[in-house]
Amino acid sequence: MTVKLTTFPGGxxxxxxxxxxxxxxxxxxxxSKKLVLPLQQHIGAASVPLVNVGDKVLKGQKIARAExxxxxxxxxxxxxxxxxxxxxxxxxxxxxxxxxxSIETDGxxxxxxxxxxxxxxxxxxxxxxxxxxxxGIVGLGxxxxxxxxxxxxxxxxxxxxxxxxxxxxxxxxSCDDMLMCERAQGILDxxxxxxxxLRVKHCVIAIEDNKPEAISAMELALATRPDMTxxxxxAIPTRYPAGSEKQLIQVVTGxxxxxxxxxxxxGIVCHNVGTAYAIARTINHGEPLISRIITxxxxxxxxxxNFDVLLGTPIxxxxxxxxxxxxxxxxxxxxxxMMGYNLSNxxxxxxxxxxxxxxGVDDAAPASKPLPC
Numbered sequence: 001m002t003v004k005l006t007t008f009p010g011g012x013x014x015x016x017x018x019x020x021x022x023x024x025x026x027x028x029x030x031x032s033k034k035l036v037l038p039l040q041q042h043i044g045a046a047s048v049p050l051v052n053v054g055d056k057v058l059k060g061q062k063i064a065r066a067e068x069x070x071x072x073x074x075x076x077x078x079x080x081x082x083x084x085x086x087x088x089x090x091x092x093x094x095x096x097x098x099x100x101x102s103i104e105t106d107g108x109x110x111x112x113x114x115x116x117x118x119x120x121x122x123x124x125x126x127x128x129x130x131x132x133x134x135x136g137i138v139g140l141g142x143x144x145x146x147x148x149x150x151x152x153x154x155x156x157x158x159x160x161x162x163x164x165x166x167x168x169x170x171x172x173x174s175c176d177d178m179l180m181c182e183r184a185q186g187i188l189d190x191x192x193x194x195x196x197x198l199r200v201k202h203c204v205i206a207i208e209d210n211k212p213e214a215i216s217a218m219e220l221a222l223a224t225r226p227d228m229t230x231x232x233x234x235a236i237p238t239r240y241p242a243g244s245e246k247q248l249i250q251v252v253t254g255x256x257x258x259x260x261x262x263x264x265x266x267g268i269v270c271h272n273v274g275t276a277y278a279i280a281r282t283i284n285h286g287e288p289l290i291s292r293i294i295t296x297x298x299x300x301x302x303x304x305x306n307f308d309v310l311l312g313t314p315i316x317x318x319x320x321x322x323x324x325x326x327x328x329x330x331x332x333x334x335x336x337x338m339m340g341y342n343l344s345n346x347x348x349x350x351x352x353x354x355x356x357x358x359x360g361v362d363d364a365a366p367a368s369k370p371l372p373c
Contacts, residue, residue: 003204003232003253005234005251006251006253006254007239007250008242011239011240011241012240012241013239013240014171015171015363016238017171017172017297018171018174018177018210020297020304021172021295022177022213022305022306024303024305025178025182026178026179026293026306026307027305027306027307028309029308029309029313029317029321030317030321031078031109031310032105032312032314033104034083034104034314035105035310035311035312035313036088036101036102037063037064037074037076037100037312038088038099038100039064039100040090040099041072041144041351041353042072043144044072044146045066045067045070045071046067046098047065048065048067049063049085049099050062050063050065051063051082051085052082052085053082053084054081056080057079057080057082057103058110059076059077059112060075060076060111060114060287061075061076062075063082066133066136070145070146070149072136072137072352073134073288074101074136075135075290076103077290077291077310077311078105078310079106079108079109079111080103080105081104081106082101082103083102083103083104084100084101084102085099085101087100088100088102089347090351091315091348091354095345100349114287115286116284116285117286120193120283125152125196125197128193128197128283129152130148131282131283132147132197132283133148135279135282135289136289136352137275137282137288138352140275140278140355141243141275141355142355144352144353147275147278147279150269150270150271151197151198152197153199159199159200159268160268161200161202161203161204161252162198162204162268162269162270162271163206163248163249163252163268164187164203164205164271165206165270165271165272165273166206166207166218166272167208167236167248168243169241169244170336170339171240171336171337172295172297173335175293175306175356176272176273176293177213178306179273179277180214180217181214182217184217184220184221185221185224186280187273187276187277188221188222188225188228188276189283190278190279191203191205192225193279193280194271194279198269203228203231203232204231204233205232205233205234205273206236206248206252207233207234207235207236208235209236209237215233215235219233236248237251240338245257245263249268249270253268274292274293289311290311291309291310292308292352292354292355293306293307293308293309294309294350294355294356295355295356296318296322297356297357297359298332298358299359300324300325300359301319301322301323301324301359301360302323302325303321303322303323304322309350310350311351312350313350314346314348314349315334315343315347315348315357316328316347318350318357319359325359328346329344331343332358332359333361334354334356334357334358335354337358340358
């Protein structure tokens with residue numbers, strides 16, 4: 001399939017700061033003694049607890065069920081005991097509190113009985129989507145939309161193209177970059193599963209041209225996959241916000257998503273590389289979404305990098321692990337400088353949509369007093 005790149009109006013050419021966090025391999029951080037899991041870590045309705053205070057839980061066990069069509073299951077990131085189900089502070093710019101499940105870990109990290117699928121093509125598309133839904137997978141590019149919904153085109157839509165978003169246009173975030181560098185085959189496994197679920201032949205993996213190592217790693221992995229001859233990798237110009245879904249579709253296809261429409265109206269579905277990898281872990285290894293890769297970076301971080309972090313881990317433990325010079329009440333950015341937001345409570349937990357913690361922006365504009373609109 002030939003792809004002729006186009007462009008979109010506007011956009012910014014930003015100074016990149018990714019190399020600071022891409023000099024070391026992805027690391028796991030130590031298990032926290034306490035994990036706090038907000039019941040809403042996704043777009044849609046909050047999940048509903050399936051456990052009670054005092055219950056023992058295993059790693060990967062469902063602890064909250066999806067409530068309605070647009071919702072997501074929640075799982076225990078490690079084994080331990082449920083010690084609270086109550087309102088706690090959550091990562092949100094308004095400093096909201098919301099219902100959470102707190103687990104005191106037992107240090108054993110004991111898994112449930114996992115059930116990997118040896119041949120996903122032996123299942124129907126509906127069965128695959130149910131497994132993905134039960135695994136609590138949401139879009140890991142930032143929005144957190146339940147992934148199984150975007151894998152269900154319905155009878156009224158025919159999908160022409162699956163676009164895998166590896167653009168990551170924020171200037172500091174590099175979790176997708178490092179995921180592609182280190183776990184390319186897992187991403188391709190997830191893409192193959194998504195193509196089957198969508199009944200789509202053509203797939204384009206889009207990566208910004210400021211990530212040559214990621215492009216090379218994905219190309220090398222794809223060259224070993226005779227089952228994926230209709231999948232191609234394209235390098236797109238580095239320009240913010242090329243990673244935004246509508247802008248990316250315009251760059252790759254030249255088509256514009258209608259203002260009141262969705263990509264599926266054009267026969268297109270977009271998913272993030274992290275989402276593809278999470279789907280592969282679920283189908284191939286029987287693992288629900290209980291952790292994610294997070295970039296920790298900024299001029300006040302002594303050991304910046306990318307870290308595989310269990311959901312519910314207190315942010316301050318991650319900052320301490322990275323040697324961040326950060327006081328308990330000092331603001332930091334959750335996300336990137338373009339789309340992220342300031343938080344000042346480092347006791348808040350890591351959630352499914354947390355892709356970056358930024359402590360200290362280079363050449364930041366001086367703080368000023370907010371003015372009326």
